[in-house]
Amino acid sequence: MPPDRAPYDVVVVGLGLAGLVAGLGAASGGARTLLVGKGHGTLRFRSGTIDVLGYWNDRSLGSPAEGLPAVAAERPNHPYALAGEDLGSGLEAIRTTAGAAGLDLDGSLEANRMVATAAGTLRPTCLAPPTMRADWDGAHVLVVGLAGYRDFQADLVASVLPAAGAKLGLEVEARAATVDLPSLHRHHLSGLELARLFDQSAFRRDLLAALRGTLGGATVVALPAVVGLEHAPEAAADLARQLGVTVAELPTLPPSVPGLRLELAVTAALRRAGARLQVGTFVRAIPQGGRIGWVEIQSPGHPLRVPVGRMVLASGGLASGGLEVRLDGTLRETVAELPVWLPEAAQGALVGRSFLESGGHPVSLAGVQVDGAMRPLGREGSPLYENLFAAGGLLAGADRAVEKSADGICCATGWRAAQEAVA
Amino acid sequence: MASRPGYDVLVVGGGATGAGLTRDLAMRGLRCLLVEQSDLAHGTTGHFHGLLHSGARYAVRDAEAADECIVENRIVRRIAAPHVEDTGGLFCWLEGDPDDYPGQLVAGCQKAGIEIEELSVAEARRREPLLTPRLGRAFAVPDATVEPWGLVADNAESAVDHGASIRRYTRLVGLGVEAGRVLWADLEDLGSGERERVEVNFLASAAGYWAGRVASLAGVKLQMAPGWGTMVVMNQRLSSSVVNRCRPPGDGDILVPVGPVSILGTTDTTMDTDNYEITPEEVRFIVTEGAAMVPAAAERRALRVFAGARPLYDPGHQHGASRTLSRSHMVLDHANDGVENFISIVGGKLTTYRLMAEHTADAVCAKLGVDARCRTAEEPLGEARKAPRHYSLGERLTAREQEAGGADADLVCECELVTRDMVREFIESFGTPHIDDMLRALRLGMGPCQGAFCTLRAAGILERMRPSGAAALEPIRLFLDERMKGDRPIMWGDQARQFRLNEIIYRDVLALDHAP
């Protein structure tokens, strides 16, 4: 039997960006908040930028603001159609929290900026750390690979970057160099280990010594986005100052160091605000009448039952395990067994034939349908539980990878869900 | 008109049969040229279920096939020990399966000399803890598994040691027939696109399900009935022995442990095509049937699917399901079709590849008036003097680390333990390969992460060695699309999750969708 006194006002399930934003919203509103999740969220898989809206209907957008009205008008179940008004507040919450930890996020809804990636492509984003900013037009880029680090292939980046620029009308020149240092001499160097090396001034000194000779007329030095973890701003500033050119970080394969920096900044702020975080446990929500009665937190021995005042479900989409495809091709929501909406196009085949199918794969639009208060809806279209709110990748109606909208959706819906949960 | 000093025999097809035939002929002193249009073992041999049959599967309905299998099973274990894993096999009778089949199975096996032993249900479950609670009876037979690429490579190497020549990526595209004899053959080098005409003394076709097409080049009509079968690779070894259903052979009734995975199968669809499209329905069927024997199959992750075509021969007038066509092989002397120096080998199984080669070589020798005995059953292949082995999980990593002189292996693909040197060497010897070629040759990208990491890495190594500038992302796109074919039919559970994760990496983070 569940205990009768709820130790928490708000239980947030999921530790991705949506859960973190919801946690910030709840904790800063004075609610006693518990955040619990099976694993770390997708921040660690992503760029560490805050993407809001890069494309709509395959059209590239100069700014998110330019596209948001069309989204609301054309796709009524899109998370921005439902919670777009809270986008600004959600973004601001993340920006101030990150900023307080020394991690600035530059940009605004009025402009998308282009960040370069480890594939040599240029992609639009809304907010980005200053270390990803560079003036690409007219740039002479020296792309620097690090021996022993496999997830950043400098030759590939240098080959693609000029063409990627040309596609956007930018003139970019690039060449590659690989730096080989004794400290890099081991196989399987992970991004995280490299970031810790970058935190050390001794390593940076060695790197600078190796780089100086190869600089030529470069105006930008492009490095994998592993330039420091705990002392990232300092590490990047040091390199830029000593080299006398812009140093740009290029997001690459997971684990994402910039994503991790952001996650650490936000979780630290949450703890300071009195929230509790519990990582590594699978959670089930148990209904009781017309509400979620408690959550069952898996633990060795017997499951822990935590009574729920209000609950924010931010367990993510397919990649995070919030949604799951069954053997028969239908989808289930894994925490509260909520009904999952599947677009009609997905009923024939969940995915298309080509990996980069233009317009995306039908299954990506699947998810939980909610009302304007982020309350999950039943098949008949009315809210299922009075105390349950959903946010983030779990929600139906958006293909985040196509739209380049994942982070903005998390911010808007996470913030809205928290407001409703503390109301 | 180019010509070459004559070979005694031109062999077409570098599958198990063609490689075995070339070895056999070479050991009998004949000079052979083997041509294979792709890589060795790229045909059905590389797309089969993995089972070195004991013959038990055929014991009830096809006594001849059962006899051949058990004899060859013992021979292959001996001559190709490093490529055989002595897994043993179980026939599992489940509640509701035909009552009379176990009796027939035991009688059939005893008649063919296949060791069969009934186990108590408790003993069967001790050996295979994941077997269904519906298990009513269980029988142990000497099934094993065989790794086809190594087997074919060793046959090819032995053939070369005995004086044969082998040309890969070389396709037979034309034959010149005059006065009832094949006089020349046109060979196309698929790398350079160049064609060369070689003189032919004798032609032996071991072209698998393509045999009909090869024959037609000589104006000979040979009707093949390719029987396509789908197999599902599960991300775990679900059993340590081969698990068969104890009932008349049908679809989805075998589960074969192969290295770190298990392969469920199979189906049988007669269709003369090179591009068989696997449907999600047939995959679900296979998984559901497999789960009847080992319930965990339904919960575990399907890693990929593949299909192969049985090289079945339709001697005429027989239509319908190909499972009823004979699986035993036939040596066809096309003198009966008016071409004197041309023989095809059709049908058969991988288990009996050596016997098929022997029968074919016997026929070739008889026609050429060569008197030489077959020695392939006695002489072990390569380093086959080792004992049959059991798979252990750390095996491959240990091997790679030994290659690296005891240091950490420099891995490009962690799932399948492919090193940077392997990728480099491959690129060096193959010009500008697709990443997909690396998958086939090195297993790069075949593991659970579905290429999430190694695709970018391999493309980077490729770009460094063979710069292509703005087109540098093309290999990634092609590879991701190629993977998609195998992924689509198994979009559920962790596989769907990994697919979406990879999409986040390549479409979202790396923005390949708007790349130049």
Ligand SMILES: Cc1cc2nc3c(=O)[nH]c(=O)nc-3n(C[C@H](O)[C@H](O)[C@H](O)COP(=O)(O)OP(=O)(O)OC[C@H]3O[C@@H](n4cnc5c(N)ncnc54)[C@H](O)[C@@H]3O)c2cc1C
């Ligand atoms: C689904 C399935 C499961 C099976 N499971 C088993 C099993 O568990 N155990 C077992 O013993 N057997 C099994 N078999 C049967 C076995 O795989 C085949 O009988 C065997 O692999 C056939 O080998 P092959 O060398 O005759 O043909 P292939 O391997 O197909 O070789 C023929 C080769 O000829 C080449 N070729 C064709 N035309 C040309 C040309 N014009 N020029 C140059 N080259 C050419 C092809 O590229 C190909 O590589 C299975 C078959 C299938 C389809």
